[in-house]
Amino acid sequence: MPVFGDDSPAVTEISEKSLVETALDGEPESFRILCQRYYASMVAVAYSVLADSHLAEDADQETFARACCNLRNLKRKDKFPGWLAGICRNVAKDMLRTRSTQFNTNNMAMVEDKPQNDCCINEAVWQAINKLSDSAKEVVVLRYYNGLSYEKISAVLGISKGSINGRLTRAKRKIAKYLKQNGFPR
Amino acid sequence: MKPLKNDKWLDDVISKAISTQTPPFDFDKWKQKYPEEFQTLVSPVEKGTPAPTASEQNIWRIIMKSRITKIAAAAIIIIGVFLGIVFMGGPDMASVSWAEVAQKVEQAQSFMYQIKMTMNGRMMPEMPEIKNKEMEISVIVSAEYGMKMETSSEGKAMQQMYIIPRENAMIMIMPEMKKYIRMEFDEEMLEKMKKQNQDPRYMVEELMKFEYTELGRNTIDGIEVEGIEVTDPRFGGGMFDSMVTQLWVDVEEGLPVRMEMDITQNKGQMKMHMVADNYQWNIDIDPSEFEPIIPNDYTAGPSMKIPKMNEETAIGGLKKFLELTGHYPEKLNLMDMVGEISKIKKEEEKQAEEKPLQIGNEKLVAIEVMPENISPEELKKLMERNRETMEHNKKITEEIMKKAERTMAKAKTTMEKFKDHDFDAEMNKMMTEFMPVQSLGMFYMTLVQEDKDPAYYGDTVGQDDVDAVLLRWKVADDEYRVIFGDLSVETVSADQLAELKN
Secondary structure (H helix, E strand, O other): OOOOOOOOHHHHOOOHHHHHHHHHOOOHHHHHHHHHHHHHHHHHHHHHHHOOHHHHHHHHHHHHHHHHHHHHHOOOHHHHHHHHHHHHHHHHHHHHHHHOOOOOHHHOHHHHHOOHHHHHHHHHHHHHHHOOOHHHHHHHHHHHHOOOOHHHHHHHHOOOHHHHHHHHHHHHHHHHHHHHHOOOOO | OOOOOOHHHHHHHHHHHHOOOOOOOOHHHHHHHOHHHHHHHHOHHHHOOOOOOHHHHHHHHHHHHOOHHHOOOHHHHHHHHHHHHHOOOOOOOOOOOHHHHHHHHHHOOEEEEEEEEEEEEOOOOOOOOEEEEEEEEEEEEEOOOEEEEEEEEOOEEEEEEEEEHHHOEEEEEEOOOOEEEEEEOOHHHHHHHHHHHOOHHHHHHHHOOOOEEEEEEEEEOOEEEEEEEEOOHHHHOOOOOEEEEEEEEEOOOOOEEEEEEEEEEOOOOEEEEEEEEEEEEOOOOOHHHHOOOOOOOOEEOOOEEOOOOOHHHHHHHHHHHHHHHOOOOOOOOHHHHHHHHHHHHHHHHHHHHHOOOEEOOEEOOOOOOOOOOOOHHHHHHHHHHHHHHHHHHHHHHHHHHHHHHHHHHHHHHOHHHHHHHHHHHHHHHHHHHHHHHHHHHHHHHHHHHOOOOOEEOOOOOOOOOOOEEEEEEEEEOOEEEEEEOOOOEEEEEHHHHHHOEO
């Protein structure tokens, strides 16, 4: 397989199915493209569980390692992103259990990185996100953590764009309600 | 869905709170960190896990989606997962999209869940009463490797069951008895499963024929759920007197969160409550989890073949029931049939106990009772007869005692061996007597579930009623298959069926 730049049209047009098949034929370049294509999405998935960007990146690396070993077992090759997200969620949950990390605002590096005057509202936003269900939390993080498109979120979660829109709207409604109850916007 | 007011402000606030820029993925670094994993890609033949063959994969997917695999303990997984899953759609459910659910179920490569069962009463008339018997079952399923089910009660392991698709086999390990049994699937049965289950939506369409009541929304473990309730006993293949099933589905995920079942049997004398929850989907699988570990001191019980469920075995079951009881079963409900056979067996045992003691052809003889107003001469004769009877009985009793002593001595030395023989004998007995009947019951159950308009008249039809319909079911729009009283079989039109007597 010829090597292209990751953003070249030739690469973006290659389907997941083809990439998985060629990777299984012993072509590591295909797997590299898959990893790069879904790295940001998987970090977001892991981040929604771990609430720590460094841990999320570690989880993502482990996810690719497990995916590498189990790629042969993937039957619906076109469903690679959803399958990968499933592995990623499990890896992140395992890490959460072993490291006893809690999803709370105290250990969120992101909050600490923001300017002081933004901290209050950032904390409140995180508290609101923390109150969402896992699936709602995941879709919010996927959308806002790395600014993923609906199309990519749809591929990763295996649901329609309409459903994503619905979930996001419901989640944001809950966030807005929580912020309002806590005096935001001030 | 309406957009939010002030949406832009909220977008900005959320973005500010959580947005970041993930650095690009460094594949070379990753390769260095995970050299072995990477190697599985580069030299898959040498180091990669061999891919299961297509047939291995298909078989398990079929088993996973099949209602027929209710046989033996596999029933629980099917009831707990598939019947549960397939009920979650429907045109009127506001937030749960069936298409989405079907897709998710299709994609589910692995999952696990737990069941808690509480039983009270008598499952069958002749069985002992159970009081608050609690059982916990944990199930793990992989599309690739099979299924493992562990049952415990009061913290004590009762049974482990494995389904091994690559071997077409089920293995049951019974720690209390230190035994294990291997049961094999029949190719024909698997073929039948394939036909019925190629399309999982087929199952849904079939099951959605049952009416359900919407229970609205609720919260379970902090998850917003929507529930439905199904009360049609055909849901359980007509196996129970009543069966009320509630299924609660995560509104956002579209996957089951909890399923509850209330079942009654034996005219309300047996009550069972079952809760299945803690569902986890697409979990990581360790293949070694699905390899049965049988301790060295466990011995193998008789191997069994899981019976087919077709017309032929149904007739075999009817013949066996006739042979055991002298008549056809009143109903083809599996529980009732097994209950009826157990009852007859118990009566036979009771009659055997009540038989006069006997050795060889000699029986103990009862002493004559003295009638009222007996003459002295008759009394003298009666006493003489009774004296002879007593001598006769004494002689027989002494011989019985000698024989009993010899038997006891022999039994003592072979007690351990006897235990095994007893177990194996029981299992063999079950195979020869109950398996054909079980096949019959399961066959009827599938007819009910598949809505093939089955009707059974065993309460009025006997083996001499050569022209009377014993069992019939629909095979096409205008065609019925009929088993007559003499167990002959014929396909008839709906009009011809109407003319037949039953």
